[in-house]
Amino acid sequence: MSLADILSRIEAARARSGAGPVELIAVSKMQPLARIRAVLDQGHRLFGENRVQEAAGRWPALRADYPGITLHLIGPLQTNKVRQALELFDVIQTLDRDRLARKLADAAQARGACPPLFVQVNTGAEPQKAGILPESADAFIAAVRRDYQLPVVGLMCIPPVDQDPVPHFRLLRQIARRNGLAGLSMGMSADFETAIAEGATHVRIGSALFGDREAAG
Numbered sequence: 001m002s003l004a005d006i007l008s009r010i011e012a013a014r015a016r017s018g019a020g021p022v023e024l025i026a027v028s029k030m031q032p033l034a035r036i037r038a039v040l041d042q043g044h045r046l047f048g049e050n051r052v053q054e055a056a057g058r059w060p061a062l063r064a065d066y067p068g069i070t071l072h073l074i075g076p077l078q079t080n081k082v083r084q085a086l087e088l089f090d091v092i093q094t095l096d097r098d099r100l101a102r103k104l105a106d107a108a109q110a111r112g113a114c115p116p117l118f119v120q121v122n123t124g125a126e127p128q129k130a131g132i133l134p135e136s137a138d139a140f141i142a143a144v145r146r147d148y149q150l151p152v153v154g155l156m157c158i159p160p161v162d163q164d165p166v167p168h169f170r171l172l173r174q175i176a177r178r179n180g181l182a183g184l185s186m187g188m189s190a191d192f193e194t195a196i197a198e199g200a201t202h203v204r205i206g207s208a209l210f211g212d213r214e215a216a217g
């Protein structure tokens with residue numbers, strides 16, 4: 001689908017739900033550079049990457065060529081990559097454990113700034129998936145704010161692939177509401193319109209925009 005088609009589908013879904021603005025995060029992981037440049041050439045500036053290493057390989061050069069890029073980290077962050085992540089990314093969506101919060105706070109203090117953060121919630125309680133468990137989310141968000149004064153702005157989830165995403169989107173929204181968080185990063189290629197109907201403020205779209213990825217990622 002073209003960028004224009006996706007943007008108009010997002011806008012239509014947003015208008016139907018009467019929601020506020022919805023941001024399109026173009027998920028460029030495992031995509032050929034030419035496809036990323038094509039989307040940049042059409043004026044889009046908001047992107048998401050899964051891996052620190054992959055982002056480090058191409059985004060510094062792309063930033064030099066295209067002013068105004070905003071890059072979100074949407075994949076798991078290892079504590080030994082925190083420093084590098086803070087150099088590369090404008091927003092980190094995958095805060096999900098105390099040790100990572102502590103490392104982020106230390107590294108941000110050394111830099112003098114911390115990017116906005118989303119807390120990733122494992123809404124399906126899947127053992128292989130990153131994210132804080134839903135029942136631990138309130139306490140975790142409170143601790144991150146109190147103990148580290150980190151700028152948490154929203155929540156992110158990746159529902160189980162084989163389930164109706166709606167209950168997961170609703171759960172994420174409930175947790176965000178009761179914790180006073182405005183940002184809701186939910187919805188991907190297959191379900192972004194559903195996510196917008198459930199209150200998404202950020203949708204993360206990869207394959208529908210760029211085509212199939214080059215390898216499993």
Ligand SMILES: *Cc1c(COP(=O)(O)O)cnc(C)c1O
Binds near residue numbers: 027029206208
């Ligand atoms: C890959 C990925 C996406 C995009 O998935 P598509 O189905 O290609 O749109 C969104 N969010 C996360 C966290 C991802 O890893």
